[in-house]
Amino acid sequence: xxxxxxxxxxxxxxxxxxxxxxxxxxxxxxxxxxxxxxxxxxxxxxxxxxxxxxxxxxxxxxxxxxxxxxxxxxxxxxxxxxxxxxxxxxxxxxxxxxxxxxxxxxxxxxxxxxxxxxxxxxxxxxxxxxxxxxxxxxxxxxxxxxxxxxxxxxxxxxxxxxxxxxxxxxxxxxxxxxxxxxxxxxxxxxxxxxxxxxxxxxxxxxxxxxxxxxxxxxxxxxxxxxxxxxxxxxxxxxxxxxxxxxxxxxxxxxxxxxxxxxxxxxxxxxxxxxxxxxxxxxxxxxxxxxxxxxxxxxxxxxxxxxxxxxxxxxxxxxxxxxxxxxxxxxxxxxxxxxxxxxxxxxxxxxxxxxxxxxxxxxxxxxxxxxxxxxxxxxxxxxxxxxxxxxxxxxxxxxxxxxxxxxxxxxxxxxxxxxxxxxxxxxxxxxxxxxxxxxxxxxxxxxxxxxxxxxxxxxxxxxxxxxxxxxxxxxxxxxxxxxxxxxxxxxxxxxxxxxxxxxxxxxxxxxxxxxxxxxxxxxxxxxxxxxxxxxxxxxxxxxxxxxxxxxxxxxxxxxxxxxxxxxxxxx
Amino acid sequence: xxxxxxxxxxxxxxxxxxxxxxxxxxxxxxxxxxxxxxxxxxxxxxxxxxxxxxxxxxxxxxxxxxxxxxxxxxxxxxxxxxxxxxxxxxxxxxxxxxxxxxxxxxxxxxxxxxxxxxxxxxxxxxxxxxxxxxxxxxxxx
Numbered sequence: 001x002x003x004x005x006x007x008x009x010x011x012x013x014x015x016x017x018x019x020x021x022x023x024x025x026x027x028x029x030x031x032x033x034x035x036x037x038x039x040x041x042x043x044x045x046x047x048x049x050x051x052x053x054x055x056x057x058x059x060x061x062x063x064x065x066x067x068x069x070x071x072x073x074x075x076x077x078x079x080x081x082x083x084x085x086x087x088x089x090x091x092x093x094x095x096x097x098x099x100x101x102x103x104x105x106x107x108x109x110x111x112x113x114x115x116x117x118x119x120x121x122x123x124x125x126x127x128x129x130x131x132x133x134x135x136x137x138x139x140x141x142x143x144x145x146x147x148x149x150x151x152x153x154x155x156x157x158x159x160x161x162x163x164x165x166x167x168x169x170x171x172x173x174x175x176x177x178x179x180x181x182x183x184x185x186x187x188x189x190x191x192x193x194x195x196x197x198x199x200x201x202x203x204x205x206x207x208x209x210x211x212x213x214x215x216x217x218x219x220x221x222x223x224x225x226x227x228x229x230x231x232x233x234x235x236x237x238x239x240x241x242x243x244x245x246x247x248x249x250x251x252x253x254x255x256x257x258x259x260x261x262x263x264x265x266x267x268x269x270x271x272x273x274x275x276x277x278x279x280x281x282x283x284x285x286x287x288x289x290x291x292x293x294x295x296x297x298x299x300x301x302x303x304x305x306x307x308x309x310x311x312x313x314x315x316x317x318x319x320x321x322x323x324x325x326x327x328x329x330x331x332x333x334x335x336x337x338x339x340x341x342x343x344x345x346x347x348x349x350x351x352x353x354x355x356x357x358x359x360x361x362x363x364x365x366x367x368x369x370x371x372x373x374x375x376x377x378x379x380x381x382x383x384x385x386x387x388x389x390x391x392x393x394x395x396x397x398x399x400x401x402x403x404x405x406x407x408x409x410x411x412x413x414x415x416x417x418x419x420x421x422x423x424x425x426x427x428x429x430x431x432x433x434x435x436x437x438x439x440x441x442x443x444x445x446x447x448x449x450x451x452x453x454x455x456x457x458x459x460x461x462x463x464x465x466x467x468x469x470x471x472x473x474x475x476x477x478x479x480x481x482x483x484x485x486x487x488x489x490x491x492x493x494x495x496x497x498x499x500x501x502x503x504x505x506x507x508x509x510x511x512x513x514x515x516x517x518x519x520x521x522x523x524x525x526x527x528x529x530x531x532x533x534x535x536x537x538x539x540x541x542x543x544x545x546x547x548x549x550x551x552x553x554x555x556x557x558x559x560x561x562x563x564x565x566x567x568x569x570x
Numbered sequence: 571x572x573x574x575x576x577x578x579x580x581x582x583x584x585x586x587x588x589x590x591x592x593x594x595x596x597x598x599x600x601x602x603x604x605x606x607x608x609x610x611x612x613x614x615x616x617x618x619x620x621x622x623x624x625x626x627x628x629x630x631x632x633x634x635x636x637x638x639x640x641x642x643x644x645x646x647x648x649x650x651x652x653x654x655x656x657x658x659x660x661x662x663x664x665x666x667x668x669x670x671x672x673x674x675x676x677x678x679x680x681x682x683x684x685x686x687x688x689x690x691x692x693x694x695x696x697x698x699x700x701x702x703x704x705x706x707x708x709x710x711x
Binding site: 131141142145149219222350351383386458459462463466492565567570 | 588592593594595596597598600601602604605606608614615616617618619620622644645646648649650673675676677678692693694696697698
């Protein structure tokens, strides 16, 4: 939205014609300031994104940001989609109750999944262990002490089959995983899973994060240099456009970029630049924006300030809609409506972990009120370990409470029209647009990584946050105020110690039993497709069917494209 | 911060190697601490993501550091930290001491201290607390 100068001849007025701006100034001077000066303003009221919060918002603030209902909000499911990406939103289609889960090996993890589904989970995103995410098989030296730690170990199709044993791919709303640096492989694994279960690709929905670019500045599972990594991610999207247009093969993330220090506004700007990079790659292959855009989701994130979170989701939908329509010439509602996945966090603390239930619930409520489509919620013990069964259940129940009790989803965009929230939405939009303009000046998503710009933004933000916590400017219960007394040690969820051994045994068995010739032929074709700059997914799918391992496929790419050397700047 | 000036306490500045070992890619904490130690007048080297314990030990010895600060959020601390200590000792670098931070359950701390880690700083620790500790504990020989 453009900030329009306030027309001095048309002041905001109430029904009696009094000038609201003048009255607000008078109230502040006569009533509020004397109290505030008496020391009652206990903190700075500067949000994590740097927006200074005023004591009171009135129609005069909407005037200041040039608020125009039809232009800036419109109606849910209609341009510019500020009030919602769909017409009915949570009132008709409640947000999807989702779980991000995984640990140990496929056998033990399958048991957790069955329990989660049994209590109402509608979507499962598989948490993979770090060797899998980084493209190392469980028997690789780099996998030492990491197999099954932060997620489940997946080496071959046999593992995915076992993971979803008794869980047909079409029995819940969506299945998927992150797989940011191995997008085509996890896509192929889920496609092959449907084949093994006898379920057509049109009958289930796979959701992937498949957003490698943010890994280089935030999350750290990058394998290849950024350009070929983005190319492989685009391959997965292109394959879905042709073979599984109902799938959701890319979720472009603000989440880790914000958490790593960028703040939610700059994080959104970087994520949108990443989205533009993927979109441009796909358009260059001859796809239309109307075919590409609906395959992408966004993963917004704000965990410090509740109302900034609501404003961020609303601003993001507005910016996305205008970007698709004005920059890319999209013509369909599906292309202009930004669907969002969120993962509810707060400022989780190690001390007294049960308090994190309240923190994550409030953080998630902001996303629900902001109109998120797919909602996950962090386990209260995530600050110390992979969630245990109880914390995973509490996270699910919290989502069900948010969806069904208290009336949070009775009306669409319940905070729309609030003087405060609309002003923040406009201000957050300004911040995001300013960030996007800066990124455009330095050349887009790849230069953000290659010039170290993204990394600098992250470190500076993280240092700023740490100082705010150390100084007490950002209050944090049990950390910098109301300390825990006495100090009660945490305990952590321990995965089954035998899981890694089982995984290694299964991997050895699969390698011994597979058709070695078929596997080698398929891997050679992966290499050829990579060398000839073709879409790699068909070749990867055949390799996965032949029980090639994740590590074997990634090793081809390491040799073909080289590896990314992590920065040692700080 | 402590009253002792690290610049004057010895004839050289305190040298710290900040390291991420294993596959864990979350290095914000490591970088924030690295920046904080630098601001406090120490010499800081960061070795970047995804280093093996062997690479970390080699860098620590080459850089002649007083401390190795290891950040681990992946749960591999019980294997990797004692291994790091053992390798340092085997290379004759017993004088290089280890501090650790990240996602480490409190119930593991005793085991890590027994395994040769000098101190574990949990999330929520202020950077100045780490600075004070290093200034107080660095050997003045």
